[in-house]
Amino acid sequence: MQMDERKQKVLCAIIRDYVSTAEPVGSRTIARKYNFGVSPATIRNEMSDLEELGFIEQPYTSAGRIPSDRGYRYFVDCLMEREQLGEQEAGLIHHVFNNLEEVNGLFQQVTDLLSRLTNYTAVMLSPRIGNPTFQQIQLIPYQTDKAIAVVITSVGTVESKLLNIPEVITSDDLAWVAYLINNNLHGMPLYQLRSVIRLIQNLGESKVLFDQAVGLIDRALKAQANEKVYLGGVLNIFNQPEFKDVEKIRTLLGILEEHQIVRTLLNETSEEGLCIKIGTENRHQGIRDCSMISATYKIDGEVVGVIGILGPTRMEYSKAVTVVENLTENLSKTLNKHYNR
């Protein structure tokens, strides 16, 4: 059996109706509401065919039809048209990207924006930069027995910590340790750090200080390697009638709380561009009745991170895709400008 134009139109109508009502769609509704100019009986025949093709299904005999995962897939691949952003939405986006104070805040802002524009839950991974290296450390004396250590990595992130140091350590010692570290470890990636450190000896009293400082460098580089997870609009889950069940919500919130799971999910995004996973296409058991739309963003032409949304399979794919694509573009542009490459 082939998909002719009318079948496609019927499938579109079913999806459109189901997406907005969350109720199984009957032949009468389709025929009347979407002006097919044929009777419900004719639509029924088409629906019967669509069911045979696996694009729609019946929750039970003699209920209306709902789109199957395969139906959504066909719709997304072959039928869906990109939607235009409304003026208000474009305005919101413009506002976020053009009133940027600093990059770190941007990630949360973009995630919130994404959830707000789509009404689904938004997730995001901050940029993972291939092999960040140690750049420099500063040790600043503070009160009598403390020091503040500030580590800068090659990607411009800063990690700092208040150190407790033995009283015998002078500010000259601080300077000496900082000099030692900067001289010997500059430009080191994480995996080389340990082996080089072993070569540095004879620190005497400064050993404690040195160890703490190196620990911080370690953390700074590790933090960079592990992409941070941002969540936005988590409560949007409650808007979906398919999640009126407490257990379902609990499962989903449990997944979102486990950042490692979110990371895995997002990292399954195809290497470049947009990725849509519908229902059972998702690996993770707990989101088998959800769809995820994600897209990668780049710095200097290289993929560094992902943003995405998580919603029910009954999702406004067209709108969602437009927003996700738009935001990744803007994000890439902004980050490139910021990192000046």
Place this chain on the structure above:
Amino acid sequence: MQMDERKQKVLCAIIRDYVSTAEPVGSRTIARKYNFGVSPATIRNEMSDLEELGFIEQPYTSAGRIPSDRGYRYFVDCLMEREQLGEQEAGLIHHVFNNLEEVNGLFQQVTDLLSRLTNYTAVMLSPRIGNPTFQQIQLIPYQTDKAIAVVITSVGTVESKLLNIPEVITSDDLAWVAYLINNNLHGMPLYQLRSVIRLIQNLGESKVLFDQAVGLIDRALKAQANEKVYLGGVLNIFNQPEFKDVEKIRTLLGILEEHQIVRTLLNETSEEGLCIKIGTENRHQGIRDCSMISATYKIDGEVVGVIGILGPTRMEYSKAVTVVENLTENLSKTLNKHYNR
């Protein structure tokens, strides 16, 4: 009517039973399960009195009794005995406070610990330190047209930011601006900052840099003034049968997500020591069927922050109070040691 000893025992038994089962408690259950040595009929008479006193109530005619907010209040004020911590629990607490890596991580750890020990949702405000002042700034050159600014406040917190600066600015300019700021603004609280800044003139090309640096100082001091909110065990809400209703969960999660609300709630904690708010004693409409147990922690004898738990009014008050008190003590001790006063 007076509360005699048996009435108190009956109230205790009702609360104890209701807390563990979440079902209205009948006279038979009380008489049998709690070895009163009298018949259900006698218990019924006592219950009737307790109801008249307002300590228990019936959900409907001829159901069992449940404790009223007033009943819980009487129990907490007059009847409750402190519970001892189990060995395993004490071990967990010891582990967190004695394997401390750094103070900033401690806050989230304590919040998580609190929720884990009680099985309720834990909330916490990070220390608010009265009038933090600007201590010092470092401007570190980075790449050709950037600088990393690091601001240290009087309480040892560090704020940093990557600055974009005009190309004409040299590293000497950076040093000069840092010197200027350190010399003129050192020891300034937030409210004096602006007026002093106006006195500094003739910055020429460095104006942009100067403004960005001051902006960061501003933010660092403001961040300190506004206590940060930490949440732990949010999903514990789902364990409570009283929250099997989706709308209730949504409301509660909505409140927890609005950090400003949480801040207000916690700041209503009595100036010192423990605070228990039961049901309608809570100001906020959305948690009128919850109880909150909170306690302040101190640095240098001065109250600086609050930790607390939020659960259903049907709460294990004894256990919860013990844990909250224990953690505030440990927290105060640890912070004092860390800040060395």
Place this chain on the structure above:
DNA sequence: GTTAGCACTCGTTAGAGACGAGTGCTAACA
């Protein structure tokens, strides 16, 4: 190929009755 007609399915809703946990009251008892 399209459509009206019609029997049929099956989830949803509303109502009725049985059930049972628990009460309050009364009267008897120590």
Place this chain on the structure above:
DNA sequence: TGTTAGCACTCGTCTCTAACGAGTGCTAAC
């Protein structure tokens, strides 16, 4: 005076049934 057995009564919960209706598939006619 406090305690208790007995008993009628209340009311939420559970189960069963019947009515309803949205929607289907099939058939036959156009």
